[in-house]
Amino acid sequence: MNFQQKLQEIVKKNNSLLCVGLDPDLSKLPPHILKLDEPLFEFNKAIIDETKDLVCAFKANSAFYEAEGVRGIEQLKKTIQYVQKQYPEIPVILDAKRADIGNTSEQYAKYAFYFLGVDAITVNPYLGFDSIEPFLKRKDKGIIILCKTSNPGSSDFQDIHLGGVSGRIPREISSPEPLYMFVAKKNIEWNTIYGNCLMVVGATYPEELKKIRELTPDMTFLVPGIGSQGGNLEQTLKFGLTEEKSGLIINVGRAIIYASNGNDFSQKAKEEAIKLRDLINQFRN
Secondary structure, three states: OOHHHHHHHHHHHHHOEEEEEOOOOHHHHHHHHHHOOOHHHHHHHHHHHHHHHOOOEEEOOHHHHHHHHHHHHHHHHHHHHHHHHHOOHHHHOEEEEOOOOOOHHHHHHHHHHHHHHOEEEOHHHHOHHHHHHHOOOOOOOEEEEEEOOOOOOHHHHHHHEEEHOOOOOHHHHOOOOHHHHHHHHHHHHHHHHHEHHHHEEEEOHHHHHHHHHHHOOOEEEEEEEOOOOOOOOHHHHHHHOOOOOOOOEEEEOOHHOOOOOOOOOOHHHHHHHHHHHHHHHHHOO
């Protein structure tokens, strides 16, 4: 079963487009969790157990584990293995935004897919096709390519119009469209070959989301920006859903996992996840 099939099945089973971001920051974890030997894992485990019936995926941002060195990476791997053993129907996404020259990307792909064993990874297309081809060739995995990201500074490069950079853009790709639209078209082109491409499109830019969806009626988008970043959920669903009322992985991290800093943190996380899952489904119907 490939990533897309696994995703489609869990969307139907849990009736959910919600993805919970497992991004544990030691400075924000409940005091009783910090006393444990593996606080990142134990925090994640509690969140996973409470939200397993409410999600279509879990997404772990590698930075929160790398920051803690070897012990952090060990707890990331243990988290992934826990999901795979206890809830194997739920895909796990590694948010790492990797890409480099080909032989380096090959090692990044091995780390993500063979060492950690994730189902999908986010990648950065800035270095071009040869930098992400080592990921794309794993056709059973999901390759989630950055397109229009949710952060305010995304406009620094992603909104630049190619036709406005005189003399530096080859004539055959010169276009009045912004760079993110050209990236979206490249993603669609690569997907016709490999069949495992998705895109990151932020909820903080609903009009851009609309334009990208018009290009590709079926591709799945990983959508950050709902919750703490202030993205508009209603517009995201209005502009981003496919005809089948699917095609979105709506990631929410901080607004769920830090709903409480007390002993009830996982229960409060569940309550927030229920609210978001149900709100998403109201707009889907």
